[in-house]
Amino acid sequence: MQQSRGDETTQRIRAVVTDPVAALGLDLEAVELSAAGKRSVLRVAIDKDGGITMDDVADATREVSRVLDESDVMGERAYTLEVTSRGVDRPLTEPRHWRRNRDRLVAVTPHEGEKLTGRITEAGESSATLDVDGTSREVAYDQVARAVVQVEFNRTSTSPGGDA
Template identity: 30%
Template sequence: MKGGDIIRQAKELAEHVVAQRGMELIDVEYMMEHGRWILRFYIDKPGGVTVDDCGDVSEELGVILDVKDIIRCAYDLEVSSPGPDRPVTKENDFLKYAGRRVRIKTKQPIEGRRNFTATIDGFKEGKVLITDSENKKWEIPFEDIEKARLEIQLGISN
């Protein structure tokens, strides 16, 4: 099974587990790190998640993933808080975090660029609105975003 299929199936399995606990599934990653496959879930809730929250979700997801057997090789399961440089993965996130700095990588170049560091202005009609450090405004189609993460800003809480 390809990485994208694993991520899609893992998201589907995790959404229910996380929602049952009053939390939100922020993102799922499946990647090779230091010679080991890692399946990483980022979860959050108002007020933040605790180590116990992560442990409980990890335990339940571990059982479900073993039963469903969507990954046929050895891997490590991690459940974590998204942290201050949290992934920005949903359309609504770009409204929620308007005014914050973000790093965006696009699937294809836009005017010769794939990497943007800018301030989020909002989201409108399927496009993420940002302003870069040179005060240039960009409209990036949401479906063209490969990855987006908030930049860490001292003194700013999520």
């Protein structure tokens, strides 16, 4: 399959900004480039253990902007840069995503078998443990087709990840 121009540009942008973002103590979670009329919108999602702050977003915005200005990766194209948090709606695809969402409710669709919904109680490098209706279930990451955090509006908790 041939890679499109947009995919190539997105990969080049990712390659240019990954290390500078990491130098700030942040993980580069996503790079998305989309057309918006005569301009493009470049969305860069970041995260870190404990969550990001507005200062993290500001620092990352300045650094990504500087790196892009010093490179030719965007060419002559006019663009708007948006640096954001990873967001609760993004799938859990890395062990760090599971770890950072410990104590949150997740819906897991395995490659084979029945869909599970449970609370992450432990998260390691190759699997997580979910509390599914009071029963511990181990979920190997390589067996997961898709996993997403379920938003809980009425949950009260003082534990990490519990939103009041």
